[in-house]
Amino acid sequence: MTMDKQDFLSRAGLQVQTLELWLEQRWLIPEQTSAGTNFSDMDVARARLIRDLKDDFGVNDAGVDVILHLLDQLHGLRRAFDQLHRDI
Amino acid sequence: MTNPYEVLGVAPTAASADIQKAYRKLAKKLHPDLNPGDKAAEEKFKEVTAAYDLLGDAEKRKRFDAGEIDATGAERPQQRFYRDYATSDHAHPYTSDSGYADFMDADDALAELLRRSERARANRRGQDLHYRLPIDFAESITGANKRLTLPDGGTLDVTIPPGLVDGQILRLRGKGAPGAGTGGPGDALIEVEVEPDPRFTREGDDISLELPISLSEAVLGGRIRVPTPTGAVTMTVPKGSNTGTMMRLKGKGAPRDGGGHGDQFVKLKVVLPKSPDPELEAFVSNWEKGKAFDPREDGAS
Numbered sequence: 001m002t003m004d005k006q007d008f009l010s011r012a013g014l015q016v017q018t019l020e021l022w023l024e025q026r027w028l029i030p031e032q033t034s035a036g037t038n039f040s041d042m043d044v045a046r047a048r049l050i051r052d053l054k055d056d057f058g059v060n061d062a063g064v065d066v067i068l069h070l071l072d073q074l075h076g077l078r079r080a081f082d083q084l085h086r087d088i
Numbered sequence: 089m090t091n092p093y094e095v096l097g098v099a100p101t102a103a104s105a106d107i108q109k110a111y112r113k114l115a116k117k118l119h120p121d122l123n124p125g126d127k128a129a130e131e132k133f134k135e136v137t138a139a140y141d142l143l144g145d146a147e148k149r150k151r152f153d154a155g156e157i158d159a160t161g162a163e164r165p166q167q168r169f170y171r172d173y174a175t176s177d178h179a180h181p182y183t184s185d186s187g188y189a190d191f192m193d194a195d196d197a198l199a200e201l202l203r204r205s206e207r208a209r210a211n212r213r214g215q216d217l218h219y220r221l222p223i224d225f226a227e228s229i230t231g232a233n234k235r236l237t238l239p240d241g242g243t244l245d246v247t248i249p250p251g252l253v254d255g256q257i258l259r260l261r262g263k264g265a266p267g268a269g270t271g272g273p274g275d276a277l278i279e280v281e282v283e284p285d286p287r288f289t290r291e292g293d294d295i296s297l298e299l300p301i302s303l304s305e306a307v308l309g310g311r312i313r314v315p316t317p318t319g320a321v322t323m324t325v326p327k328g329s330n331t332g333t334m335m336r337l338k339g340k341g342a343p344r345d346g347g348g349h350g351d352q353f354v355k356l357k358v359v360l361p362k363s364p365d366p367e368l369e370a371f372v373s374n375w376e377k378g379k380a381f382d383p384r385e386d387g388a389s
Contacts, residue, residue, distance in 0.1 A: 029181040042173035042180055049170040073187035075174035080188055083205030084198075 002031070008039035012047035022050065025061075027068055092139035092152070092159050100153070104146065111140040147222075156220065158239070173215075211269035219278045221246060225285035228252050229295070229317035229342050236278065246278055251293070251343035254282040287315060293350025294341045300359040301325060303368075316340045316352055323354065331358045 003011065008030075009019060022028050027050055031038040053059040053067060093100050096110045114136045116122070123129040142159065143149045151157045174182065185192070185206070192202045221236055231250035235243050244263060257279050264274025289296050299314060309327035313320045316337065323335060333356045341350025361368070372378060 031181075042170070042182075045170040045173050046182070069184070071174070072182050072184035075171070075182070076184040077187040079183070080185070080202055080205055084201050087201050087205060 002038040002040050005037055005039065008044065008047075012044050013051065014047060022047070025065065027064065090135065090139075090159060092142050095135050095139040096143065098143075104144070104149075107140070107143050111136065111144065115140075160237075212267055212271040214265040214267035214271065214274035216274040217264045217276050219244075219276060220281060221278050222281045222283055223248055223252075224283055225288055225290075226317040228254075228280075228282040244276060244278075248280065252280055252282070253290075254280070256280050285317075288317065290342060292342075293344050294353060295350065296353040296355060298355045298357055300357050301329070303358060303360055306330065306356070306358045314352075314354055325356065329356050329358075331356060 005019070008014075009016065014022075019028070023030075028043055028046060030043050031040065050064060050068070053064050054061075059067065093102075096107060096114065098107055098110045102110075115133065118129045118133040118136060120126075120130045120133055138160070141148070142152055142157075148157065152159070173180065188202065192199050192206075219236060219238075221234060223232060223234060227234075227248055229250060231252075232248045234246045234248060236246055237243055244260065246258060246260065248258075257277055260276040260278065262273045263276035266273045287297055295317065297315070299312075301312065304310075305312060305325055306329050307327070309325050309329065311322050311324050314323045314337065318340070321337065321340065323337060325335070335354040335356065337352040337354060339349040340352035343349050
């Protein structure tokens with residue numbers, strides 16, 4: 001399921017300026033199509049996670065950057081591990 | 089989509105009686121028949137009615153509050169966290185192999201497995217999506233065709249097989265999230281919730297029902313109409329039937345796994361006329377045999 005920017009902003013509860021900033025940081029990487037930017041449910045979930053980190057846990061921007069980087073690695077590992085588990 | 093609490097002008101914590109009061113007040117003011125020619129009132133009335141539809145029903149209100157359905161009553165998938173997407177097999181732009189890329193350069197069996205799984209992931213099946221669907225008791229016995237409204241406005245036609253039980257999960261192949269590459273889409277998993285019918289109880293494939301009969305039907309017998317989930321049928325009550333007498337309607341229960349149907353059991357309950365009847369009183373006081381009969385004589389006092 002994909003949505004446009006307006007839909008994404010309302011579902012993730014974000015301001016336009018915030019989104020621009022997060023895109024610049026490459027915290028969010030929505031799909032680019034000829035029709036424009038396409039957001040997925042996964043982007044919404046990731047945006048909510050970032051919002052939780054910043055608003056509820058008081059993590060600052062540098063911290064969010066590190067956490068996302070480590071999380072992406074962790075999930076990459078989990079997937080590789082899961083696949084290995086199935087292959088063996 | 090407007091918030092139904094705001095439409096009715098009540099707090100989200102309002103008691104159901106207050107919600108009903110608020111609805112009645114607004115409905116009285118906005119009813120189209122009381123406002124002929126006022127188009128705005130009609131629109132507002134529809135909105136208020138829809139809001140009350142949702143909040144007036146304790147079950148729907150609970151589901152709305154939990155975020156399971158939206159203000160129009162459409163299903164909303166349970167809240168998904170980021171990890172649900174990140175660990176799925178779906179290819180996504182956030183994947184990072186920097187946690188294990190160095191292992192992959194090696195020349196051993198593990199590295200080969202890792203490389204193979206990298207390639208395999210490009211063609212992954214889509215995710216399964218979970219929904220809930222409430223149906224009537226009768227529909228659970230007879231089967232039905234239902235349409236589920238999805239959060240993106242699309243619909244899903246669901247065929248309810250006859251004899252389904254509460255909590256059963258139906259799988260619609262290929263109706264889940266799209267997959268990557270040649271992976272194909274995932275499935276839609278629909279948990280069916282059977283709303284209980286106050287008249288019927290189901291035990292396995294059998295259904296039981298308590299049926300009130302009149303005194304004259306009990307004493308003289310007769311043919312009476314009995315509701316079943318598939319519609320009313322006629323049943324013969326024998327002379328002298330008592331409260332607690334069990335009658336069996338063969339094949340009127342839920343469908344069995346191996347074909348055929350269970351039975352419906354009808355438990356009779358004799359009900360006296362609502363208001364005291366002088367004629368009946370006069371008869372019973374002159375009825376010597378009736379007075380002589382003691383239903384508690386075998387010690388059941």
